[in-house]
Amino acid sequence: xxxxxxxxxxxxxxxxxxxxxxxxxxxxxxxxxxxxxxxxxxxxxxxxxxxxxxxxxxxxxxxxxxxxxxxxxxxxxxxxxxxxxxxxxxxxxxxxxxxxxxxxxxxxxxxxxxxxxxxxxxxxxxxxxxxxxxxxxxxxxxxxxxxxxxxxxxxxxxxxxxxxxxxxxxxxxxxxxxxxxxxxxxxxxxxxxxxxxxxxxxxxxxxxxxxxxxxxxxxxxxxxxxxxxxxxxxxxxxxxxxxxxxxxxxxxxxxxxxxxxxxxxxxxxxxxxxxxxxxxxxxxxxxxxxxxxxxxxxxxxxxxxxxxxxxxxxxxxxx
Numbered sequence: 001x002x003x004x005x006x007x008x009x010x011x012x013x014x015x016x017x018x019x020x021x022x023x024x025x026x027x028x029x030x031x032x033x034x035x036x037x038x039x040x041x042x043x044x045x046x047x048x049x050x051x052x053x054x055x056x057x058x059x060x061x062x063x064x065x066x067x068x069x070x071x072x073x074x075x076x077x078x079x080x081x082x083x084x085x086x087x088x089x090x091x092x093x094x095x096x097x098x099x100x101x102x103x104x105x106x107x108x109x110x111x112x113x114x115x116x117x118x119x120x121x122x123x124x125x126x127x128x129x130x131x132x133x134x135x136x137x138x139x140x141x142x143x144x145x146x147x148x149x150x151x152x153x154x155x156x157x158x159x160x161x162x163x164x165x166x167x168x169x170x171x172x173x174x175x176x177x178x179x180x181x182x183x184x185x186x187x188x189x190x191x192x193x194x195x196x197x198x199x200x201x202x203x204x205x206x207x208x209x210x211x212x213x214x215x216x217x218x219x220x221x222x223x224x225x226x227x228x229x230x231x232x233x234x235x236x237x238x239x240x241x242x243x244x245x246x247x248x249x250x251x252x253x254x255x256x257x258x259x260x261x262x263x264x265x266x267x268x269x270x271x272x273x274x275x276x277x278x279x280x281x282x283x284x285x286x287x288x289x290x291x292x293x294x295x296x297x298x299x300x301x302x303x304x305x306x307x308x309x310x311x312x313x314x315x316x317x318x319x
Contacts, residue, residue, distance in 0.1 A: 011216020046178035052125035053182025078103030096149025101296035146282035223291035261319030274300035
């Protein structure tokens with residue numbers, strides 16, 4: 001919890017400092033922020049994924065269903081957000097932003113860190129398996145649906161073009177390389193070097209701290225009061241409705257009977273994650289309601305202050 005709050009706070013304070021004392025360097029701060037995010041996504045996270053998958057025990061074929069549960073996570077969140085927007089009578093652009101906050105979820109940095117803290121490397125190794133289809137679903141479903149709610153909705157992209165764009169994404173390619181290499185090393189029977197455990201115990205918290213630092217550099221609090229109702233709805237979706245359905249589905253699949261409930265515990269943790277920072281990107285590039293998206297993202301992120309203690313309490317009873 002201290003790591004999460006300190007990362008966000010330090011990033012936000014650096015933003016305030018630059019805006020008040022060095023306003024001409026705002027663009028430089030944005031360059032640093034993007035550079036930090038790219039460094040974590042292209043270097044730190046792939047190293048931790050490779051090391052964790054290297055020692056992943058695939059002793060039950062039901063593990064193969066885990067990526068499907070992860071894919072369902074995004075779809076349920078997005079669908080519920082669109083349904084809720086209809087009930088609230090939101091206009092098209094606001095519906096698009098609400099969809100983004102329901103759909104895009106912080107599984108990697110926030111979910112990965114909390115899983116590592118609560119379940120160790122064995123649990124963390126299942127995080128990339130859970131989010132195996134994340135980037136593909138983001139680009140083939142998340143972004144196109146968000147665009148549908150914009151003024152550009154009439155411009156249809158051919159499905160083949162979308163797939164081509166997905167495969168060209170360097171972040172996806174690096175993640176896939178790490179997953180494939182980790183899997184190959186796992187099946188090779190080679191022993192993972194002893195130092196790797198210590199390396200991951202350093203890099204996993206460091207990667208999350210740096211991502212939160214970068215997120216803090218972009219936080220905006222000015223519009224929160226205007227969209228508290230929408231943020232409350234997203235919190236209900238993220239922290240009540242989606243987790244109930246996902247955990248029930250995972251339980252039906254028999255995840256509770258695998259490694260003393262390890263898979264089910266991973267689903268419980270990851271099902272309770274907030275909106276991802278990427279939920280602000282479609283509203284920005286497709287001219288949706290960015291203030292609404294920013295509010296929902298901020299509120300769900302800070303709601304983790306309440307969610308994490310709940311996880312500490314309930315996880316020992318999950319099996």
